[in-house]
Amino acid sequence: MKKGLNKNIIKEISRTKDEPQWMTDFRLNAYDVFKSKPMPKWGPDLSDLDLSGLTYYIPPQTEKVSSWEEVPSDIRKVYDKLGIPEAEKKVLAGVSGQFESEVFYAKIKDDLKSRGVIFTDTDSALKEYPELFKKYFMTKCVPVGDNKFSALHGAVWSGGSFLYVPKGVKVDLPLHTYFRMNDGSTGQFEHTLIIAEEGSEVHYIEGCTAPIRLASSLHSAVVEIFVHDNASVKYSTIQNWSNEVFNLNTKRAVVYKNGSIEWVGGSLGSKKTMLYPGSFLMGEGARSKHINITMAGRGQWKDAGAKVIHFASDTRSQIISKNIIKDGGRANYRGLVKVIKGAKNVVSHTQCDTLMLDSRSISSSYPVIQVGDPSAKVGHEAKVGKIGDEELFYLASRGIKQAEAMSLVVAGFIDPVTKALPLEYAVELNRLMEMEIENSIG
Amino acid sequence: MSETKAVKPVLKISNLSLERDKKNVIKGLNLEIGKGEIHILMGKNGSGKSTAALSVAGYPGVEIKSGKIFFNGKNINEMSPVDRFKSGIFLAFQNPPMIEGLTVSALIRRSVSSLGILSPIAETKKRLAPFLPILKIDESFLEKQVNKDMSGGEKKKSEILQLVAADPKIAILDEIDSGADIPTIKQFGKVLNLLKKRGTSFIIITHYEKLIKYLAPDYIHILNGGKIVFSGDVKSQAGILKRIEKEGFDSFNEKRTQ
Incomplete structure (x- = not known):
């Protein structure tokens, strides 16, 4: 596929994917919306994002399979290194893997399948479950016109996970999707759609990584989650992008009566990130919890936070945001x-904590609170901490070297996030953090 | 000390001059600490006590202008704080900083691990066991975050606990008694006397005689203007504390060795 974007390229994407006409039209309309919208004027400076230099779609390099043995060895190697096939055996109810634009692997445990759980890639869902798809895809949750990048996403989306949990079904093990972007100058636009019917429960985990690349890449995902009455969804993600990636996402959940959404996020790497998972609490008694941790190092600018709108009575929300900044990195909370x-x-309660590992880094907080009803109790607290020479000397005087000392302090700081993750991912997140800190110390 | 010790001193500070924040705080300090000895270092605020303590532990904010620090006969001027700890030097901080998220037990475990002990968990348990009842410490204290939501006395207790876990050859306690109440100071006295019997050496920096009362110190030194102006062995100088109380530290304006 050629670089850059125009209507012909979009038509070609749709044709390559063998999509129904309505989706081709949907994409073309989204492209018009994208063109009509200006770049965001707030948040990180995106002037160095060259949208015309990107490749928006990479056709599949492999057939879709449901056995790791059938995965081509070069891709398999990458996933083996990440321990995914091993984890699937032990701790997961289902796994899906995406390399560049297309999902190459998707599998779910048989008993869940027989209970009506659908866990597949979003492209397949478009063809296999057209009714469900049309009802939920970029309609009520994240409409195309939500923002410039959701519109771009609507035009070029590819891959992602589709998860449907029928009424009353409780999925006891997490389902996991792993995305990986390997080529420079590409865009990855996976679309994740989760529908949890009345009284159902599910924990979905998404991991995204990119190896070191020189050319810039764009990751612009959309995640849409529907939490119906009394249902509960937990969405966890650990993202570790290479330092050239622009990570501009729109993630949102619509939560109905007494439903509950929990967002757990760990965001590492990337050049610039804009990420504000949203919870629209539509029904009485709906609850949302956002726990997010970001780390910004040299040359990185993270603009992350949360968006919660209480449409109904007796709704509750909690936001915990933890930013770690080092080596002159920049991290903002925007909520x-x-x-x-x-x-x-x-x-509603918001807690924003920042941990500065040096004094060259920058942290700002932009919390916006709009209260339209006098009965609301809305709280916000913010704290900025610094690991100073004093703390490092104290730990050194107890035999603990600098890198370990910093990791210890950071691990303590992110404890609320790691606690909310399954053990394997908590370990992984801690390990990634340690690697970041070791790299920065050299 | 003018008399030459029969055994090699554990710590020897020789003609040490120190700068902190560009100020010459210590001017030619001499001190020798033998095995199992308790030395009390007294002096008014700003006399350089903490600076001297920090320099022995290797604090990078204190610069050695001249002189040498010997530990077990080895010059440690250039040794890192981590290596000083590993070789058996422990500093209990006057104001230990808060380390959020790190529990006292986790810190102690890591600290003991750094000593190269093969089974640090079992060894930590063994080392702490005799002292937990003396210090009246239960499990919940060990699970507190280091110096977070702790009273002044609890912070000092955490320092003492880390000290017994580290089992150093020499411990420097910088105002371990400040912020602690009398019963706690009494507990500290018991712990330190036990460690002394095992052969641990101590430099105890204090303003007060409370702690001294519960200890069996060997020597007392008074620091003034960056120098030791008085050194004496406690037994023959029973009246020294009274004199400090009555006349203040300024009455010791020249070094008199007795």
């Missing part, structure tokens, strides 16, 4: 908590 007029007895 919106909004209580719509008439939504009674809303309770």
